[in-house]
Amino acid sequence: MRTAYQYRLRPTKQQATEIDRWLSMCCAQYNYLLADRFNWYEQNRCPVNACPLVCHLPELRDNPDYYSQKKTLPELKKTHSHYGDIYSQVLQDVVKRVKVSFDRFLKGDSNGKRSGKPRFKPRNRYRTFTYPQMKDGCLQGNLIDLPKLGKVKVILHRPLPDGFKVKTASVTKKVDGYYLTLSLEDSTVPEIKPNINPELITGIDMGLKEFFTTAEGETVTIPQHYRKAQKRLRVVQKRVSRRKKGSNRRQKAVKQLGKQHKKVADKRKDFHFKTAKNLLQKYDVIAHEDLNIRGISRSRLSKSVHDAGWGNFLSILTNKAENAGLLVIPVKASGTTQECSSCGTKVPKKLHERWHECSCGCSLDRDHNAAIVIKNRSVGHPDFKAQLMSGSSSRSH
Structure with missing residues (x-):
């Protein structure tokens, strides 16, 4: 099982300067390798090497894949000696990032979904x-040994879990400082607890009136961190707009604006983690709708959807359930608000109708009804059935 822990870094002034220099050089190399890929793509997208009616086309050249671009790094260090200051595996990870972004553009991900055309990154983006490999014992007390950067101070606000090994380490520069993200692995942790209780199951219906409603009728209010901070953000944004582009005063205003946005994001993330923890303390199996959040966020509800952060919450809930050995099941989202939770009859309702009334006598809140439907659908899900089978077999033994 893999998990990630993030800590605050306290580098010295010399180490901070070196981190900024590495980021600048990695950004330049990323853009150069991406341009090389685009050059191949434009010249070789057609297999025909000549056009008899117009002119001769340039010769086709080999596709600049991961290994061919990786072989250019030793030559890069000869022509640009300052790249020798960067740890070799950090440069190799830049090549991997180019490969992943370009492959998603041409081939798509594991589900076949293609991403948009990769963009060249400005320095501030x-x-x-990343260090793809870390040695055992790299973390000593409150210091971490990063190759070619030295020992950097870490604020260990929580200890690493027992039995986990540090696989990779990523250094990130944010508006309020530097952060270290450690990817941890432990192969001994079971995926799902063998003694999971299938009766402790609920369904949650995500909403914009309430953050979610459970099948038991419990609701959680949306804190609306972004909307509450809009007044302050508007003031700081005007301050940025009035500054002259390229000036130091504008850079200070942009930094202040970034801190305000990060404060909102941190509050939302804290709410998501606490809400997910409370759910997992009550239930062993949680079902939710498999929502097309990207599609919904393009509608007129986009601001409210982004402020609620459904996608981040469901991702956090799934990860925490895996760590605890519990089960989170996504079910088909279509028709959950129109279907009666009691008899299964379709009861058409418009968006402004917030109460469910059925001829069978079922009368309850629209979101509560949808949560019960989601719970009922999860019982027939293959993951839930497999867990019931494994649980019954373990109890029989």
Whole structure:
């Protein structure tokens, strides 16, 4: 099992300067390698090497894949000696990032979904470099040994869990300082607890009136961190707009604006973690709708959807359930608000109708009804059935 812990870094002035220099050089190399890929793509997208009616086309060249671009790094260090100051595996990870972004553009991800055309990154948008491999014992007390950067102070606000090994380390520059993200692995942790209780199951219906409603009728209010901070953000944004582009005063205003946005994001993230923890303390199995959040966020509800942060919450809930050995099941989202939770009859309702009334006598809140429907659908889900089978077999033994 893999998990990630993030800590605050306290580098010295010399180390902070070196981190900024590495980010600048990695950004330049990323853009150069991406341009090389685009050059190949434009010249070789057609397999025909000549056009008899117009002119001769340039010769086709080999696709600049991960290994061919990786072989250019030793030559890069000869022609640009300052790249020798960067740890070799950090540079190799830049090549990997180019490969992943370009492959998603051409081939798509594991589900076949293609991403948009990769963009060249300006310096202020390239904020992270990664060590793909870390030695055992790299973390000693409150210091971490990063190759070619030395020992950097870490604020260990929580200890690493027992039995986990540090696999990778990423250094990120944010508006309020530097952060370290450690990717941890432990192969001994079970995926799902063998003694999971299938009766402790609930369904949650995500909403914009309430953050979610459970099948038991419990609701959680949306804190609306962004909307509450809009007045302050508007003042700081005007301050940025009035500053002259390229001036030091504008840079200070942009930094202040970034801190305000990060404060909102941190509050939302804290709310998501606490809410997920409370859910997992009550239930062993949680079902939710498999929502097309990207599609919904393009509608007129986009601000409210982004402020609620459904996608981040469901991701946090799934990860915490995996760590605890519990089960989170996504079910089909279509028709959950129109279907009666008692008899299964379709009861059409418009968006402004917030109460469910059925001829069978079922009368309850619209979101509460949808949560019960989601719970009922999860019982027939293959993951839930497999867990019931494994649980019954373990109890029989």
